[in-house]
Amino acid sequence: MSTPLTWGAPPPERADAARNRRLLLATARELLDEAGPGCLTMDRLAERSGLGKGTVFRRFGTRAGIFQALLDDSERTLQHRILSGPPPLGPGAPPVDRLIAYGCARIRFLAENQEVARAAVGGRGAGGRRPPLSEIHIRVLLRELELPGADLDLLPAQLASALEGPLLRQPLGDPGAGGPAATERFETGWRYLVERVCGDNGATAR
Amino acid sequence: MSTPLTWGAPPPERADAARNRRLLLATARELLDEAGPGCLTMDRLAERSGLGKGTVFRRFGTRAGIFQALLDDSERTLQHRILSGPPPLGPGAPPVDRLIAYGCARIRFLAENQEVARAAVGGRGAGGRRPPLSEIHIRVLLRELELPGADLDLLPAQLASALEGPLLRQPLGDPGAGGPAATERFETGWRYLVERVCGDNGATAR
Known part of the structure; x- marks a missing residue:
């Protein structure tokens, strides 16, 4: 199976860069918990973390980039379930079932993290270094069909x-x-789309 | 046909608001042509237009909102071709053909306006007043299938x-x-997706 290992292991970084990243993410979560997403800005993050504004800017690029980094960080549990959790989200189920299960898990993840996810829109920037998790995983599964x-x-x-x-x-x-019914509606809509796109090729033993 | 008329006619606004909008859009285009998207900021737009920063902020919300407004403004020609141009982009062709033609026209439009389109990502904000053109038009066509x-x-x-x-x-x-082949690739990919989703229901006399 060709699932890329880069999900769990981000590109190597120098020890001081790694320390700054951890400090900035922890500080960003503090600010978020204390005062909500509206108060999480580049300036406040620099001030609270005690790092220079240049460091914060180089790390995140834009304010949306801070939220994108928080979202990527929260994504690790989901990644782990995809790589080694039980099927159909984890390995061992037919690819269409895994596609549907992944979408449903992603929808719940985004629903749980929706303030951060919305504020992260545009935060990866054009030509970001890594494609997003959804795109990587969907590509792996589609290649099996x-x-x-x-x-x-x-x-x-x-x-x-x-x-x-x-x-x-x-x-x-x-x-x-x-309300919460919206999540279920998105899940049904995802299943519909996958079944239309994968059509007969997606036929499984269900 | 239920194509909403609101495309061509934006919500009514007061005469001074309309004048400010026209002035801000014209000034934004000037700044864009002179120095590229990187130099188009809320501050520079306020300064060059001679309007207060508060006015610029209320109109656009964020910097991405300026680019979204520019994109919406450029969209008028495309809207006109959809509403009253020749088929299959305009009325008179089967809905699947119109869906495919719309996507291809939209891809070319975004390719021509790609710097502005990229900078506009996130500029509509969550809960924007109007759904985007693509969503409105695709909905109209899908309802016919x-x-x-x-x-x-x-x-x-x-x-x-x-x-x-x-x-x-x-x-x-x-x-x-x-390069330019990318546009063609997106068009082929859009046609593929529409044909999978619409399946037999999309059968036309082609």
């Missing part, structure tokens, strides 16, 4: 955007949008 | 994200990504 004519670099990006884009635009917890 | 089990509010948002997300993350004009 026989989809004649599919562009197996573009289709994962399309599906990852279809999975995450609508969630990040709509207020998931908005009572008018159905 | 018989798609059993489809969530006709969510599916348009999924497809709009699948259409635009990958373009805005990847450098379209990057020679390493194939």
Whole structure:
């Protein structure tokens, strides 16, 4: 199986850079817990962490980049469940079942982290160093299917955007949008999309 | 046909607000043409236009909001072609053909406006007043198809994200990504996705 190991192991960094990263993420979580996402800015993060504004800027690029880093950090548990948890989220189930299970887990993860996820939009920047988790994992699973004519670099990006884009635009917890029922609706919609796209090629023993 | 008229006619605004909007957009284009997107900031826009920073902030919310407003403004020609141009982009073709034609036109539009489009990511903000053009138009066309089990509010948002997300993350004009061939690749990928999702229900006289 070709799941890339880079998920769990970020690119090597110098010891002082790693220390700064841990300090900045911990400080960002403190600020977030104390006063909410609106108060988490580059300036306050530099001041509270005692690091220079230049260091904060180089690490995150923009304010959205801080939230993206927090989201990436929270993602580790989900990554672990994908790599070595029980099927169908973990290995051992047919690829279409894993695609559906992944989308549902991702939707719940984004629902739990929605303030951070929304503030992270645009935070990876164009030409970010690593493609997002959703795109990597969806690509691995699609490659196991026989989809004649599919562009197996573009289709994962399309599906990852279809999975995450609508969630990040709509207020998931908005009572008018159905409250917690909204999560279930996104899960049903993801299953529908995967089944349409994978069609007969996705037929499993279910 | 239920195409909403709100595309062409933005919500009514007071005469002074409309004048400020026109002035701000014209000034933003000047700054963009002179010095590129990196130099278009809230501060410079306020200074050059001679309006208060508060006015600029209330109008756009964030720096990305300036770029979103520029993009919305450039979109008017595309809207006009959808509403009254020749088929299949305009009315008169089967809905699947119109979906494919719309996606291809949107890809070319974003490719032509890619610096602005990338800088606009996140600029509409969560809970923006109007859903984006892509989502509105895709919804209108999907409603004309018989798609059993489809969530006709969510599916348009999924497809709009699948259409635009990958373009805005990847450098379209990057020679390493194939230069102009990248646009064609996105068009082929969009056609593939629409045909999978619409399946037999999308059968046309082609």
